[in-house]
Amino acid sequence: xxxxxxxxxxxxxxxxxxxMATPIPWKLLDDVSIWTQSWPWIPSNVKGETRYxxxxxxxxxxGVPMKVRLVGNRPVRILPVEDHPLGGGVTALAVxxxxxxxxxxxxxxxxxxxxxxxxxxxxxKEALDLCLAKFNAAGSNVAFISxxxxxxTNEVLSSFAGALxxxxxxxxxxxxxxxxxxxxxxxxxxxxxxxxxxxxxxxSIGANLLESWGTVVRNRRIFKQAKPVxxxxxxxxxxxxxxxxxxxxxxxxxxxxxxxxxxWLPIYPGTEGILALGIANLLIAKGRMxxxxxxxxxxxxxxxxxxxxxxxxxxxxxxxxxxxxxxxLQAKSPLVIVGSEFxxxxxxxxxMAGIAVNALLGNxxxxxxxxxxxxxxVVMEGATARHELYKRDLTAWLDAGPKASVLVxxxxxxxxxxxxxxxxxxxxxDIPFKVTFTSFMDETAMECDLVLPMPTSLExxxxxxxxxxxxxxxxxxSTVAAEWQAEVIGTANAMLHLAREMxxxxxxxxxxDVLKAKALTYxxxxxxxxxxxKAGEVEGTVPVSVVKLRPEVLERALKAREGDTTxxxxxxxxxxxxxxxxxxxxxxxxxxxxxxxxxSTMSVMMNGATAAKHSLKAGDSVTLDAVExxxxxxxxxxxxxxxxxxxxxxxxxxxxxxEFSRDKGANVMELLKAAPEPATGLNVxxxxxxxxxKA
Numbered sequence: 001x002x003x004x005x006x007x008x009x010x011x012x013x014x015x016x017x018x019x020m021a022t023p024i025p026w027k028l029l030d031d032v033s034i035w036t037q038s039w040p041w042i043p044s045n046v047k048g049e050t051r052y053x054x055x056x057x058x059x060x061x062x063g064v065p066m067k068v069r070l071v072g073n074r075p076v077r078i079l080p081v082e083d084h085p086l087g088g089g090v091t092a093l094a095v096x097x098x099x100x101x102x103x104x105x106x107x108x109x110x111x112x113x114x115x116x117x118x119x120x121x122x123x124x125k126e127a128l129d130l131c132l133a134k135f136n137a138a139g140s141n142v143a144f145i146s147x148x149x150x151x152x153t154n155e156v157l158s159s160f161a162g163a164l165x166x167x168x169x170x171x172x173x174x175x176x177x178x179x180x181x182x183x184x185x186x187x188x189x190x191x192x193x194x195x196x197x198x199x200x201x202x203x204s205i206g207a208n209l210l211e212s213w214g215t216v217v218r219n220r221r222i223f224k225q226a227k228p229v230x231x232x233x234x235x236x237x238x239x240x241x242x243x244x245x246x247x248x249x250x251x252x253x254x255x256x257x258x259x260x261x262x263x264w265l266p267i268y269p270g271t272e273g274i275l276a277l278g279i280a281n282l283l284i285a286k287g288r289m290x291x292x293x294x295x296x297x298x299x300x301x302x303x304x305x306x307x308x309x310x311x312x313x314x315x316x317x318x319x320x321x322x323x324x325x326x327x328x329l330q331a332k333s334p335l336v337i338v339g340s341e342f343x344x345x346x347x348x349x350x351x352m353a354g355i356a357v358n359a360l361l362g363n364x365x366x367x368x369x370x371x372x373x374x375x376x377x378v379v380m381e382g383a384t385a386r387h388e389l390y391k392r393d394l395t396a397w398l399d400a401g402p403k404a405s406v407l408v409x410x411x412x413x414x415x416x417x418x419x420x421x422x423x424x425x426x427x428x429x430d431i432p433f434k435v436t437f438t439s440f441m442d443e444t445a446m447e448c449d450l451v452l453p454m455p456t457s458l459e460x461x462x463x464x465x466x467x468x469x470x471x472x473x474x475x476x477x478s479t480v481a482a483e484w485q486a487e488v489i490g491t492a493n494a495m496l497h498l499a500r501e502m503x504x505x506x507x508x509x510x511x512x513d514v515l516k517a518k519a520l521t522y523x524x525x526x527x528x529x530x531x532x533x534k535a536g537e538v539e540g541t542v543p544v545s546v547v548k549l550r551p552e553v554l555e556r557a558l559k560a561r562e563g564d565t566t567x568x569x570x571x572x573x574x575x576x577x578x579x580x581x582x583x584x585x586x587x588x589x590x591x592x593x594x595x596x597x598x599x600s601t602m603s604v605m606m607n608g609a610t611a612a613k614h615s616l617k618a619g620d621s622v623t624l625d626a627v628e629x630x631x632x633x634x635x636x637x638x639x640x641x642x643x644x645x646x647x648x649x650x651x652x653x654x655x656x657x658x659e660f661s662r663d664k665g666a667n668v669m670e671l672l673k674a675a676p677e678p679a680t681g682l683n684v685x686x687x688x689x690x691x692x693x694k695a
Contacts, residue, residue, distance in 0.1 A: 048072025054081065054533030056464050056478035057094040058148060058411075058457035059582050060575060061343070062216035063467045064094040065533065068458065068481040075101070075458055075482045080217075085474055085535050086467075088221030092576035096585035097458050101485045105440040105583060105658040107453035108486040119451065124489060127452055131494075132501055134406050134433045140165030143404035143431075145394065147172045147412030147581060149386065150467045152514050156492040156506075157410065158384035163504040168404060169384060170394040172412050173344045173683075175214070176468035180390035181682050182351035183372075185550055190372035190542040191387070192355070194337055195471035196222045199368035201331035203324060205250045205354065206272040206346065207339030210257040212573045214339075214469025223247065223260075246331070248324050250275055250316070251341060252570035253605070253647045254640025263324055266642045269570040270686050271314040272338050273350035273558045275321075276357050277302050278310030279336070282325045288360040291546055298356065298549040313562050315642060333368025334361050340686060342573045342650050345419070347677040347684035349557030356549050365541045371471050372542040379517040381507055386465075395419070395674040395683040398427040409436040410491045411454070415443040416654065417580035419672035419685045420629070437491040440582060443656045452494070458482040460490050461512050461531075475522045475536035477515055556679035566689025567614070569624075570647045571668055577651030583661030584651065595636045596649060602665025603636040605647040606692075611637055613644075614692055621695040624648070624671060626688065631666035632695060646692055 048071040057064040065081040078095045081087035100106075110127035111119035122130075135142060142164050144157045149171045158169045171177065179192045196202060196209075196219060207213040210220055226245035249258045250265035250272070258264040267275055281302040289295060307318035328334045338354030340346035355370065363369025375387050395418060407428070418424045421443070428434060428447050435450040445451045454460075457478055464476040492511035499506045508514045519527040522536030530536060576591040578584045584592075595603055604624065611617060618637040623630050624646065631653070641647045652665025671690060674683040 046071060046074060048074070052079075053479060053481045054531065055458055055481045056462070056476045057091075057097055058151070058462055058464070058478070059097050059100065059579065060091050060093040061579060062091060062214065062575065063150065063464045063476070064091055064217050065476065065535075066090065066094055066097070067533065070481070073483050081533055084533065085472075085537065086215050086218045086470070086476070088224075089217045091216060092588055092591060093578060093582070093585065096578075096582075096588055097456060099587060100439075100582065100585055101456060101458060101482055103440060103586070103658060105442075105656075105661070106486055107438060107441050107445070107451055109453060110487070111451040113449045124487065127450060128494065128497065130450060131435060132498055135164070135498060135502060138405040138433075141403065141405040142166045142408070143168035143170070143402060143406070144408045144410065145170050145172065145412050145414060146410045148410065149174055149176055150464045152379075152463050152465065152518055153410060153490075153492040153511070154386065154389060155378050155380040155383035155514065156495050156511065157408070158389065159380040159382045159506060160495045160499050160504065162382040162384070163499060163506075167392075168397070169389060170392050170397060171389050172414065172417065173394060174468070175339050175343045175346075177390045178340070178346055178348050178682065179351050179468060180387050181348035181680055182355060184391070185348060185548075185553055185680060186352060186355055187546075187548040188355075188372055188542070188544060189375065190544075191375055191466060191468070192351070193371035193373045193471045194335060194469060195368050195371050196335065197368075197471060199245065199333045199335040201246045201248075201328055201334040203248045203250065203328065203334070203336045204257065205275055205336065205338045206341055206350070207337045208251070208255050208257050208341055208572065209249075209337070210260070211255055212341070212575060213343060215467055216575060218470070246327055248327075252568070252642040252645050253341070253572050255341075255572055258640070263320065265316050265320055265324065267314040267316050268642055269341070269568050269645060270561050272346065273353040273554070274305065274561060275310060275314045275316060276336070276338055276350065276353035277554070277558065278305040278307065278314070278316070278321065279325055279357050280353070280360055281305045281310070282307070282322060283329075283357065283360040286325075286329060288362075290356070290359045290549060292359070292549045293546070294549050294551060298551040298554075301551040301555050328361070333366065334363060335369055336361070342571045345672070345674075345683075345685040347557065347686065348680040348682050349554055349677060352550060352554055353558070355547070356554075359547050359549070364544055364547070372544050373466065373473050374538065374540060374542055376465050376473070377521065379521065380514060393681075393683055396676070398424060399674065402427060402431055404431050405433065407431045407434045408495075409434070409438070409444055409448070411438060411581055413442040413444045413580040415447055416667060417669065419669050419674045421667065421669055437494070438581065441656055442581060442583070443654065446656050453486045453488045454490050455484060455488040456482075459484050459488065461515060462490075463515050463518065465518070473538035475518065475525070475530070477519065477527065477530035479531040553679040557677050560678045567610075567692055568645045569668070569671060569688045569690055570642065570645050571650050572647060573650040577649070578661070583654050583657035584664070586658070586660045589660055595638070597652070597665060598634060600664055601632070601634050602649065602652045604633040604692075605636050605638040605641050606645070607639050607641045607643065608637050610641070610644055610646075611635060616692070616694060622692050623695045625691040625693065626671040629670045631668070631670050633666065646690065
């Protein structure tokens with residue numbers, strides 16, 4: 001049987017029709033589902049004994065702990081784990097894991113590309129034998145790309161790569177990578193964390209804490225506990241009670257975080273680091289200093305970013321900025337978080353500027369401040385630790401022309417998720433043999449020679465270690481909550497099997513053994529307590545007596561972000577839109593507003609003044625033109641967008657997956673280009689200008 005893309009989708013829909021389970025739309029609060037569609041893959045309701053188990057969402061990037069309700073052996077509902085340090089709620093994407101078990105985009109069996117370009121089903125034995133032959137022929141010329149930066153599968157991949165003589169193991173770009181580079185440049189041998197739980201003033205610059213940045217459920221729980229009537233107070237013009245936590249947000253779009261914050265500071269996209277230096281200038285002017293050998297040079301650099309100059313470069317209201325800084329100084333435990341609206345591509349310099357501001361506030365390793373967490377280690381012989389993997393730039397490797405003979409992709413979709421997808425697609429074409437381990441038939445799978453179905457996070461044992469954003473080292477383990485709905489093998493177990501077949505003899509036979517060994521490195525917990533929904537915690541921090549402020553790096557990197565007079569692109573994301581790996585979960589299409597997608601056309605947003613400046617009005621069909629690439633859209637006028645800025649949602653424009661994701665809007669990554677950040681060398685793509693005109 002030969003399958004092309006559309007044939008594959010029809011195939012999966014057909015074989016899924018008889019699967020028995022009960023996925024629940026995320027909006028429903030009851031366990032009874034009233035189906036309003038007649039999709040062939042919808043499973044039937046069943047009766048059985050109710051029980052619960054625990055898992056951690058690997059599909060949702062915020063690392064949501066989940067209490068899974070089962071009827072018999074069938075998951076029917078995702079519930080929050082209230083007492084978990086990452087818990088307190090669930091996201092629309094985590095809840096969707098129940099019905100994504102039966103997604104029409106699900107890869108059911110191993111698929112091999114045939115001479116005609118279509119896919120043919122093969123057995124797992126045939127698939128693993130083919131991998132074995134390709135690995136033996138490639139020698140050390142093998143590369144790996146992982147889309148799960150927080151899992152121990154990376155230890156298996158890097159250990160196997162090392163045994164083959166390869167160092168080409170890459171993580172997909174992330175906020176964690178930008179922060180790791182910043183810490184390295186500033187002489188901080190630690191993972192940066194944020195003690196949101198104990199802060200009384202939080203300023204997030206670019207980091208959309210409540211919708212898409214970091215550990216979202218945890219962030220929302222902290223916000224809810226700190227400001228249970230925040231929205232009502234703001235609506236009524238009432239200031240927060242004495243002692244309440246103040247939240248401020250600086251960014252180009254009035255997103256969910258900005259809407260409920262005490263203050264929103266509109267700024268141009270890509271100017272987050274410049275705003276942080278403007279704040280540093282005000283703090284120094286009010287007597288703050290840092291025990292740093294280069295403080296004098298940093299002070300000189302910061303002095304150039306006066307309120308007037310900062311306003312000119314970022315668009316911020318200088319009076320609002322000074323008011324926020326005054327509130328910051330009045331707080332006992334202020335905290336500043338600098339990040340990207342869409343969690344990648346912003347570079348190291350903005351994070352460095354944020355570290356400098358926190359150092360001026362005197363909150364490093366203090367309660368409610370910025371925390372220097374011990375770096376996660378490894379338990380597998382020859383494995384590469386996460387902070388070392390962060391030093392390897394995937395986009396730079398692809399730009400240079402990958403030399404690998406074999407590429408293994410683990411839960412990643414670089415063809416969709418990286419800037420200039422056509423360039424990524426071409427780079428992958430130069431690799432003779434490509435295999436992807438994936439649950440869903442995504443754009444990268446469509447470019448591979450072998451597609452291997454892997455279990456979803458409800459079907460496998462997996463882990464989550466110290467995700468970026470948390471204020472302490474955490475370790476979580478997810479257990480199997482669902483019977484396999486496809487012929488699946490996890491990436492780690494497949495690699496361990498191939499290593500043994502090649503005589504590399506890893507010290508662990510199964511991936512679960514790796515996780516048991518990892519659990520032993522955390523005190524006061526065991527593998528058994530972890531799979532029961534608890535978390536391993538380490539409270540300690542890495543002592544920091546001196547921090548290098550690196551003004552020479554900041555000056556070069558941030559000067560390159562000044563003087564952009566083109567229409568700027570502000571990219572924003574929502575967890576309900578899914579990820580590059582999952583696409584838009586079918587029932588999550590109900591969360592899309594008419595102002596975001598109408599038919600197959602997505603909307604982009606400008607404020608009224610910017611639209612008029614470009615001779616545009618609401619409802620116009622427009623083209624976003626980045627010289628080499630163009631994308632179509634419809635214009636929605638929204639006054640919550642910064643001047644001279646067009647806001648574009650991430651998550652549209654899939655060319656693979658299922659009918660709920662495919663051919664809906666355009667992929668904003670088509671407009672972006674990766675380029676090295678001056679002085680840091682890390683590739684960035686957050687500063688992009690476009691022309692927008694009526695189509």
